[in-house]
Structure formats: C-alpha cells, structure tokens
Amino acid sequence: MKNKQVSLLASIISLSLLLSSQANAAAENAGEFYLGAKTGWANFDFCETGDCDDDAWGGSVYGGYQFNSWISLEGGYNYLGNSKSYVGNQVTDRTKVDNGELGLKLDWNLGSAWNLFGKIGGTYNDVHSQRYNGSNTVKSDNTSLMAGAGLEYQLSHNWRVRTEYQWFDDVGEKGTGQSDINYVSVGLSYYFGEDKNAAAAAAVVAAPIVAAEPEPVVEPEPAPLPLPAATLSTGAFEHDSTALTGSAKESLTPVATYLEQNPEVNVDVIGYTDSTGAAAYNQKLSEKRAKAAADYLESEGVENSRINVEGRGEENPIADNKTAEGREKNRRIEVFYSK
Known part of the structure; x- marks a missing residue:
C-alpha cells in the first residue's frame, strides 16, 4: 500500500515539476501573499490487526507566498483527528494527530481559471496516544515527508477554491502507533493583491470623456465649367x-x-x-x-x-x-x- 502511494505521488509531483516551467508567465497572483482554510477526511494506518476506526475528520489553515506563475512557498497547520482501537466494543486506544507543514507548491495553469498543483515538503508531527488500560497518555513528536497534489479553480482575482490530496509518511514513533496518513480536503484561498486588469479598466471608465469637436463642414467647390466650351x-x-x-x-x-x-x-x-x-x-x-x-x-x-x-x-x-x-x-x- 505504502509503495503504491509513494509511486503515485512521485508521478504527480514529477508531472507538476515537468509542466511548471511551461506555466503562463502572466499569472495574475504572482508576487502576492495568500491565506486559506480547508477541511476533509483523514485516514490512518495505525491498525494492522484488530478492530480500528481509522477514519477521522480533519481541518487546516494555511498560507503562502506566490513567487511567480508556477512556484509558491506554503505552510500550514493540520488537525488530523483521532483514530480509535477497539477490543470488542471497548475503546482501548485513542490517537490524536496534528502537525505543522512547510513545502513548495508547484503550479501548472490549465487555462484562464483552472490550476493543477503538486506539493512536496516536510511536517513536524505531534501525536498523543491515550491508552485505556490504566497507563498514562503516550506522546511523541517527529518529522516526516509530506507530498500532495490538487486542483484549484480561480473564482476571481482574489479567491480560489481547491481540492487536495496529501500523504504524510511515518507520523509518530513506534510507541504511539507510527502510521502513514492520507488526507483529502476541500479549501478556499484568499490572495492579497489587486486585480491590475480590473483597475486599469476602471481607470479607463473613470477618465473624463472629452467629446471631439466636430470637423467643420466644408462644402465641396463646384466643378469648374469647361471654358471655353x-x-x-x-x-x-x-x-x-x-x-x-x-x-x-x-x-x-x-x-x-x-x-x-x-x-x-x-x-x-x-x-x-x-x-x-x-x-x-x-x-x-x-x-x-x-x-x-x-x-x-x-x-x-x-x-x-x-x-x-x-x-x-x-x-x-x-x-x-x-x-x-x-x-x-x-x-x-x-x-x-x-x-
């Protein structure tokens, strides 16, 4: 399973890197900061045996800087929810994961509004595993690889909606149930910049319209008579x-x-x-x-x-x-x- 995930993400990111150099050089948001939020579904690989609830709700905030039409530096915070392990109907373990991420976002413009992207970077993970057998909560933190891919649609110059898949490799230590995490989300981004095309159009509209003075009407001179006839x-x-x-x-x-x-x-x-x-x-x-x-x-x-x-x-x-x-x-x- 893990090898398939790595292969899929490597293919997506390689494609984004290959195509990113061909992106539109006149991308509207180049040189702008952005912020966003997203929510979605997380899946854990903690449990290989026994009964597990390895699906959870997740939520994130993120932000970044768009250097040019094809590359951004993006960071964020992800709350990836809780996984649960059962013995019969009894919860024996509840593991909560959140992390901070930092990476490069590589864009490929599919047209005037659609944008395909890939992400590659790292995360700092905080894992809390609470046991119900009388032992204390076990905590661990570690760093891991993050990779992802997604699709964005530009609603306007300032707003984009995105859908995204991310993979976090080996989150946590062995004592807290080290796991890969898959995270699928939908988000909304806001870019802090001015639409230069709209501003230019507004300036044209606001400019006073000076009516051109009509050209004086010059009556054509009658054709000379053929003299002498x-x-x-x-x-x-x-x-x-x-x-x-x-x-x-x-x-x-x-x-x-x-x-x-x-x-x-x-x-x-x-x-x-x-x-x-x-x-x-x-x-x-x-x-x-x-x-x-x-x-x-x-x-x-x-x-x-x-x-x-x-x-x-x-x-x-x-x-x-x-x-x-x-x-x-x-x-x-x-x-x-x-x-």
Whole structure:
C-alpha cells in the first residue's frame, strides 16, 4: 500500500515539476501573499490487526507566498483527528494527530481559471496516544515527508477554491502507533493583491470623456465649367461668309447637349474676323457669325434667353493675319459657359 502511494505521488509531483516551467508567465497572483482554510477526511494506518476506526475528520489553515506563475512557498497547520482501537466494543486506544507543514507548491495553469498543483515538503508531527488500560497518555513528536497534489479553480482575482490530496509518511514513533496518513480536503484561498486588469479598466471608465469637436463642414467647390466650351476656328467659315460649315456645327453639338443637361448654365457666343477689310465692316461680320452660331444652338433646343451674342471684329487674333493659314484661324467663334 505504502509503495503504491509513494509511486503515485512521485508521478504527480514529477508531472507538476515537468509542466511548471511551461506555466503562463502572466499569472495574475504572482508576487502576492495568500491565506486559506480547508477541511476533509483523514485516514490512518495505525491498525494492522484488530478492530480500528481509522477514519477521522480533519481541518487546516494555511498560507503562502506566490513567487511567480508556477512556484509558491506554503505552510500550514493540520488537525488530523483521532483514530480509535477497539477490543470488542471497548475503546482501548485513542490517537490524536496534528502537525505543522512547510513545502513548495508547484503550479501548472490549465487555462484562464483552472490550476493543477503538486506539493512536496516536510511536517513536524505531534501525536498523543491515550491508552485505556490504566497507563498514562503516550506522546511523541517527529518529522516526516509530506507530498500532495490538487486542483484549484480561480473564482476571481482574489479567491480560489481547491481540492487536495496529501500523504504524510511515518507520523509518530513506534510507541504511539507510527502510521502513514492520507488526507483529502476541500479549501478556499484568499490572495492579497489587486486585480491590475480590473483597475486599469476602471481607470479607463473613470477618465473624463472629452467629446471631439466636430470637423467643420466644408462644402465641396463646384466643378469648374469647361471654358471655353468650344472654339470654331479653321474651317468654321468661308472667307467673307457668315454660314457655319459642317465641321463648325459638329463642334457646337456637344455644347448644345451640355446646356440641355445643365439648365442652370448659360453660354456666351463671341464672333471674330481676320484683319482683312475695314474694321467697322469686320465688326458687323463678327456679330453675324456669332448670331449664326447662336441660331444653331437654339435650333438644337437651347432657349434664346440663355445665349449671349457678341461680336469683337478683328480683335484678339490667335494667329498671324499676314498668312492665309493665320487669317483662316482668326475667322472664328469662341463659346464660353457662364452662370
């Protein structure tokens, strides 16, 4: 029985030692002290023959310091109850055990709330064996090995609940019925530390919320009108003529379409001539050419009230009037959108 217990505990503690180096480095309770209490069932191995009541209620208090995410130093006091020996119905021996323990607690975080642990350390045992055959109470004390394993669940940053198994090796001396003790318990621990994540969240909530000033609404600038809308130059008019050529009409057709699609837009039609002939004659000729272009736009559906007609004679030449090519370019109509 004893060899099986040792083997089981050695396996559990070895597993905890193996896994502890992989624990979460950001464990919440690192660097904090804790206190706790637990209660449970103790079993004694005092009696190998005869009638024995080797089960008892036990209770403990404990405390420790969590160095980091995987190791703590933990100590405590355990009251492990009484075992009884019988002859017939008569109690012949009552043995009470309590001890103090100190050891290392090795943690393995199974997730955000669950924690597996192993314990290894020693105990100082105080054993009182009261005999009912007329002899005095026999007392003994000794030290022994303690090992254990358990499971914890984190209720909150400060509170954990644990269930635990401990084995105490050879408690007491021969005169008081030296025995191994098995102890299964359930406990509650309190950690003395602040939840840094909750404090940070509270600070964020408590911080004054400053409403951002709304960005000024900037109205988008209207797209610029395509100016000039059209220039009817080379090939727009024959010499000394006011009749629009076919190519001139083709240039004015997109203008009429745009004006139809944008009824808020008007148009300025300005006529020019080359420098051949008298200036007064050229002025009249430029007005007639502008009027010819306006008439065409009106025939395409543009209202007359949206068309402004102007003649500027031989002003503002765009080419050299000394050449035939230059004079042909200067005989032109320029069309501008306006609002």
